Amino acid sequence: MSRREDIASALRSVRDRLDAACRAAGRDPAAVAMLPVTKFFPVSDVHILYELGCREFGESREPEASTKVAEFRTTGASPDEVRWHMIGRLQRNKVKSVVRWADVVHSADSSRLVDTLDAAVADSIEAGGRTRRLDVLLQVSLDADPARGGVPVAELAALADRVESAPSLNFRGLMAVPPLDSDPARAFEQLAAVHADLLRTHPRATELSAGMTGDLEAAVAHGSTCVRVGTALLGSRPIASK
Numbered sequence: 217m218s219r220r221e222d223i224a225s226a227l228r229s230v231r232d233r234l235d236a237a238c239r240a241a242g243r244d245p246a247a248v249a250m251l252p253v254t255k256f257f258p259v260s261d262v263h264i265l266y267e268l269g270c271r272e273f274g275e276s277r278e279p280e281a282s283t284k285v286a287e288f289r290t291t292g293a294s295p296d297e298v299r300w301h302m303i304g305r306l307q308r309n310k311v312k313s314v315v316r317w318a319d320v321v322h323s324a325d326s327s328r329l330v331d332t333l334d335a336a337v338a339d340s341i342e343a344g345g346r347t348r349r350l351d352v353l354l355q356v357s358l359d360a361d362p363a364r365g366g367v368p369v370a371e372l373a374a375l376a377d378r379v380e381s382a383p384s385l386n387f388r389g390l391m392a393v394p395p396l397d398s399d400p401a402r403a404f405e406q407l408a409a410v411h412a413d414l415l416r417t418h419p420r421a422t423e424l425s426a427g428m429t430g431d432l433e434a435a436v437a438h439g440s441t442c443v444r445v446g447t448a449l450l451g452s453r454p455i456a457s458k
């Protein structure tokens with residue numbers, strides 16, 4: 217089979233899985249977005265996904281993402297047609313390049329990072345590098361392990377206020393990755409409770425980015441509005457990837 221046929225068939229399978237998960241959870245499939253994650257894969261795969269109807273893509277590493285998005289923009293659709301999501305761990309020294317391509321960041325997790333993003337987006341708009349504010353999700357740490365990123369639940373409300381008051385950012389919701397060796401269903405249940413709590417004070421933060429290839433059903437059962445899918449669409453990545 218050609219790469220295009222492989223990806224088309226994988227895309228159908230993922231959509232079927234997602235539909236089944238929504239049915240099982242009594243949810244409308246239109247309420248759960250599927251974000252293809254293209255990290256480690258070439259821009260030719262992004263083109264194939266685009267031709268198959270995908271309009272949003274997730275990337276997680278610099279400078280790979282900057283290079284790929286620039287390539288896609290010279291050969292592909294107009295930038296207004298496609299939205300790029302930064303879903304990986306974000307260091308402050310990468311923020312300047314990330315705001316050149318990202319429409320959404322899923323992984324904001326500290327006040328210093330939020331302030332840096334806000335300032336960099338303002339600069340980029342001023343310089344004509346981008347036209348829109350940045351949509352921001354806060355990554356929640358469900359086990360408070362600082363090595364894996366995410367804001368501890370106890371600090372979430374204060375950080376949410378900070379994003380909401382940042383002039384160049386739109387606060388959209390939460391993201392999480394289940395802790396290593398955890399039961400994903402329990403982790404997503406905990407995340408759903410944290411999200412419900414947050415919605416009481418930040419009613420516009422409706423997005424919940426949760427679920428990947430291995431655990432999307434559990435995430436959908438607990439309110440995910442966006443599953444981030446790499447392996448099931450494009451195949452396995454090198455072992456050292458994260």
Ligand SMILES: *Cc1c(COP(=O)(O)O)cnc(C)c1O
Nearest residue numbers: 253303428429444445446447458
């Ligand atoms: C790579 C990555 C994914 C995709 O994971 P798969 O298991 O390949 O579907 C999702 N979320 C984040 C944050 C990632 O870095």
